Amino acid sequence: AQSVTQLDSHVSVSEGTPVLLRCNYSSSYSPSLFWYVQHPNKGLQLLLKYTSAATLVKGINGFEAEFKKSETSFHLTKPSAHMSDAAEYFCVVSDFKNDMRFGAGTRLTVKP
Amino acid sequence: DSGVTQTPKHLITATGQRVTLRCSPRSGDLSVYWYQQSLDQGLQFLIQYYNGEERAKGNILERFSAQQFPDLHSELNLSSLELGDSALYFCASSVAPGQGWDTQYFGPGTRLTVL
Numbered sequence: 141a142q143s144v145t146q147l148d149s150h151v152s153v154s155e156g157t158p159v160l161l162r163c164n165y166s167s168s169y170s171p172s173l174f175w176y177v178q179h180p181n182k183g184l185q186l187l188l189k190y191t192s193a194a195t196l197v198k199g200i201n202g203f204e205a206e207f208k209k210s211e212t213s214f215h216l217t218k219p220s221a222h223m224s225d226a227a228e229y230f231c232v233v234s235d236f237k238n239d240m241r242f243g244a245g246t247r248l249t250v251k252p
Numbered sequence: 253d254s255g256v257t258q259t260p261k262h263l264i265t266a267t268g269q270r271v272t273l274r275c276s277p278r279s280g281d282l283s284v285y286w287y288q289q290s291l292d293q294g295l296q297f298l299i300q301y302y303n304g305e306e307r308a309k310g311n312i313l314e315r316f317s318a319q320q321f322p323d324l325h326s327e328l329n330l331s332s333l334e335l336g337d338s339a340l341y342f343c344a345s346s347v348a349p350g351q352g353w354d355t356q357y358f359g360p361g362t363r364l365t366v367l
Contacts, residue, residue, distance in 0.1 A: 174355075176358075182360060183254060183256075183342060183358040183359050183360040183361050184342065184344075184358040185254070185358070186355055186356075186357070189355060230295065239297070239308060239310070240285075240297055240356070241297075242294060242295040242296075242297075243294075244294050245294065245295075
């Protein structure tokens with residue numbers, strides 16, 4: 141069985157400062173990992189995905205994530221937060237059967 | 253805009269009733285997935301269809317069923333509704349049957365309120 145744990149339910153940063161959203165996963169197989177963002181009253185949008193190619197994955201809107209197998213982590217980072225980044229972020233793990241497991245989500249607040 | 257459409261946007265109904273949620277996938281996508289998002293359970297995978305056939309099953313209740321039609325749109329049927337079924341229901345689509353690395357594109361969701 142696979143699972144994903146998002147270590148922070150809420151992260152608050154000031155505009156212009158770095159963002160770090162933490163995600164640990166558990167999987168019996170070589171997993172695919174995704175980060176999705178959900179803005180209020182909107183559907184989920186794919187930020188980036190890891191599928192066993194480069195361990196540092198670049199996504200949209202300046203976000204990137206690094207796959208660290210030894211630490212079973214896939215943390216999401218951004219060098220400088222924007223007000224528009226305020227949203228809910230979901231880390232997702234998927235196996236070869238496409239059984240996607242979502243983390244509980246991390247709510248990112250960006251202060252002016 | 254992901255290209256996935258869902259109707260209706262909002263649905264309010266009473267306990268014991270039956271509703272149907274509709275999803276149209278992105279053009280060219282053959283797989284459709286249904287998810288439920290609630291405050292207490294988070295985001296849960298319900299079921300997947302690929303080219304008209306059930307492909308994978310998640311935490312879907314027996315009171316719920318789904319199907320995918322020849323034109324690839326999908327419907328999620330929820331019956332004998334309970335208060336706890338109130339949630340946001342998302343549909344997603346992808347090109348392939350799902351090999352773990354297949355990107356899913358999500359629709360805007362249908363908010364179901366059971367009174």
